[in-house]
Amino acid sequence: MNQPTLHTPLAVVGSGMAGMAAAIFARNRGISTVQVGRVSEIGFSSGCLDLFSILPGRQPVAFANPFDGIDALVKKMPCHPYSRVTHAQIRRAFVQFTDFMASAGICFHGPEKYSRHAWNNQYIITPAGTLKPTCWVPAAMKAGTEAIAGNQRICIIDIKGLKGFGAMQMARAMQSKGVHVTGATIAFPGRETAGDLMCERLAWDLETPNVLEQFIQLVKPHLQQVDVLGLPAILGIYRFEKLRRIMEQTLGKPVFEIPTLSPSVTGMRMKEAYMGKIADLDLLHFPITVSDIFQDKNEFVFSVTQGMETRKIRAKNLILATGRFMGKGLGVRDEQIKEMLFDLPVTQPENRSGWLSNDFFDPAGHPVNRAGIETDDCFRPLDKAGAVFHPRLYAAGSILAYQDWKREKSGAGISLVSAFKAVSHIAQNIPAGRSE
Ligand SMILES: Cc1cc2nc3c(=O)[nH]c(=O)nc-3n(C[C@H](O)[C@H](O)[C@H](O)COP(=O)(O)OP(=O)(O)OC[C@H]3O[C@@H](n4cnc5c(N)ncnc54)[C@H](O)[C@@H]3O)c2cc1C
Known part of the structure; x- marks a missing residue:
C-alpha cells in the first residue's frame, strides 16, 4: 500500500551516534527531520x-585536556575532521x-560546560583491567571514576558464567598500577547452574525486585573494608538509575558499573533512551535500511x-551518517573501499596491501582506519575533482576520512x-530553522 509522499527539509540516514546527534541538533533548531537506520555500533559502545x-x-x-590534544592533532593532521570546527562548536555540540x-x-x-580548562579527561x-x-x-x-581519582578501596564483583569479565584478573592488573582493588565472584540468583551468561539477560533479570534483593544479599559479605562496589554493567536496561540507587541505599556504599564486552548494556541503554524520547518529538524514525x-x-x-x-520521502537536505564497515556505510568491492x-569517492590507501601495518599493534594505527569520505569545511562530501558533490549533501560521524577514533579515543x-x-x-x- 503506498502512502502519500513525505516532504521534509532534512533526512538523516543512520541512527548511530552521528545520526542521533544530527537529529537532536536539527530538532534544537526547529528543523523537522526524517531519520532512517537500524541499531548501530552504539550497541557495542561503553556508553x-x-x-x-x-x-x-x-x-603516542x-x-x-582534550582541547590541547586537538590543537596538536590538527597541527599534525590539517585534514582531520576536528580541523573544521572551533572549540566553542565542540563544547556546544557536547552540551x-x-x-x-x-x-x-x-x-x-562531565566537565563544567563552558570552560575549556575544566574539560580534562x-x-x-x-573489563581488561585497564583505565x-x-x-x-x-x-x-x-563512582568508579571518583574512586580512581580519590584512591579509594574498590571491590569488583563478577558473576560465575559471565564471559569476558574476570574480577580477580582485573584487580590484579590494576593493583600493579597502584589502584586499590580487590575482586570476588558470586553466582547469579536463579542462574547458578546456567553455564554461559549474557549481560543483557542478567540486566532483564535484575529489573525483577526479588532477584535484585537476592543479588544484593549475595554481594553484601564482600564489602567489608571496601569504599566502593564495582559491578559489570547489568543493572537493568530501563530502570538502571533506580536499581543502582536501591543497591547504594541498601549497601550503604557507592555502586558503579563497568562496561562489558560487546554487545554492551550501556550502549543499548543510550539507544533505547533515544528511541523512547523521540517517540514524543517531531521526528519520524524508520528502523530500516535504504537501498x-x-x-x-x-x-x-x-x-x-x-x-x-x-512511503516515498523527498528531502531538501540529507546527512549521511551511515558509519564505517560495521554500520555498512563503507564496504569493499573489487579490492577497493x-x-x-x-558511491562517493573514498580516500584510502592506493591498494589493499597498504591497508594494514605489518605490526598488528602499531601505535600509529592502520591506514585503513583513516579511510573515508573527504569533505569541505561544512562536512559536504567532495567529488573526484575535489568540488562539493552536492550543495545539500552532508556526511557525519565515523564515515569521515583522516580520523582514527579507536586510536585517538574520539568516537563520540x-x-x-x-x-x-x-x-x-x-x-x-532553511528559513524556518532557528539560528544558534
Ligand atoms: C566496541 C566499541 C566500543 C566503543 N566505545 C566507545 C566509547 O567508549 N566512547 C566513544 O565515544 N565511542 C565509542 N565507540 C565508537 C562509537 O560507537 C562510534 O564512533 C560511533 O558509533 C560511530 O557512529 P556513527 O553514527 O558514525 O556510525 P554507526 O554507529 O556505525 O551507525 C551507522 C548507522 O547507519 C545506518 N545505516 C548504514 N547504512 C544504511 C542505509 N543504507 N540505510 C539506512 N541506514 C543505514 C546503520 O543502520 C546505523 O544506524 C565504540 C565503538 C565500538 C565498536
Whole structure:
C-alpha cells in the first residue's frame, strides 16, 4: 500500500551516534527531520563520550585536556575532521547532546560546560583491567571514576558464567598500577547452574525486585573494608538509575558499573533512551535500511517500507551518517573501499596491501582506519575533482576520512561535532530553522 509522499527539509540516514546527534541538533533548531537506520555500533559502545585523548604515532602522546590534544592533532593532521570546527562548536555540540540525553534519562558526569580548562579527561575501568580516558562518563560509572581519582578501596564483583569479565584478573592488573582493588565472584540468583551468561539477560533479570534483593544479599559479605562496589554493567536496561540507587541505599556504599564486552548494556541503554524520547518529538524514525537514493528536482528521494506500507520521502537536505564497515556505510568491492549509497569517492590507501601495518599493534594505527569520505569545511562530501558533490549533501560521524577514533579515543566527538557543523550549515539555508 503506498502512502502519500513525505516532504521534509532534512533526512538523516543512520541512527548511530552521528545520526542521533544530527537529529537532536536539527530538532534544537526547529528543523523537522526524517531519520532512517537500524541499531548501530552504539550497541557495542561503553556508553562514555570520548572527545580526544591520544595523538597516535610511533610515540603516542596522551593528553589530559582534550582541547590541547586537538590543537596538536590538527597541527599534525590539517585534514582531520576536528580541523573544521572551533572549540566553542565542540563544547556546544557536547552540551546539547548531553542535555538531550539527560532529558531522555541518561545523565553524563562531565566537565563544567563552558570552560575549556575544566574539560580534562577522566578515567573509567575497562573489563581488561585497564583505565580508559574519556571525557563524559555516564552517571552509572561516576563512582568508579571518583574512586580512581580519590584512591579509594574498590571491590569488583563478577558473576560465575559471565564471559569476558574476570574480577580477580582485573584487580590484579590494576593493583600493579597502584589502584586499590580487590575482586570476588558470586553466582547469579536463579542462574547458578546456567553455564554461559549474557549481560543483557542478567540486566532483564535484575529489573525483577526479588532477584535484585537476592543479588544484593549475595554481594553484601564482600564489602567489608571496601569504599566502593564495582559491578559489570547489568543493572537493568530501563530502570538502571533506580536499581543502582536501591543497591547504594541498601549497601550503604557507592555502586558503579563497568562496561562489558560487546554487545554492551550501556550502549543499548543510550539507544533505547533515544528511541523512547523521540517517540514524543517531531521526528519520524524508520528502523530500516535504504537501498537506493536518487536525486530529482533538486531533492533526495528514497522509499521506506514498513510492513505492507511504502512511503516515498523527498528531502531538501540529507546527512549521511551511515558509519564505517560495521554500520555498512563503507564496504569493499573489487579490492577497493566503497561508499555504499552514493558511491562517493573514498580516500584510502592506493591498494589493499597498504591497508594494514605489518605490526598488528602499531601505535600509529592502520591506514585503513583513516579511510573515508573527504569533505569541505561544512562536512559536504567532495567529488573526484575535489568540488562539493552536492550543495545539500552532508556526511557525519565515523564515515569521515583522516580520523582514527579507536586510536585517538574520539568516537563520540567525531560524530557529534561533524553532525553539529552540518546541521548549523543546513539551518542557515532553511528559513524556518532557528539560528544558534
Ligand atoms: C566496541 C566499541 C566500543 C566503543 N566505545 C566507545 C566509547 O567508549 N566512547 C566513544 O565515544 N565511542 C565509542 N565507540 C565508537 C562509537 O560507537 C562510534 O564512533 C560511533 O558509533 C560511530 O557512529 P556513527 O553514527 O558514525 O556510525 P554507526 O554507529 O556505525 O551507525 C551507522 C548507522 O547507519 C545506518 N545505516 C548504514 N547504512 C544504511 C542505509 N543504507 N540505510 C539506512 N541506514 C543505514 C546503520 O543502520 C546505523 O544506524 C565504540 C565503538 C565500538 C565498536
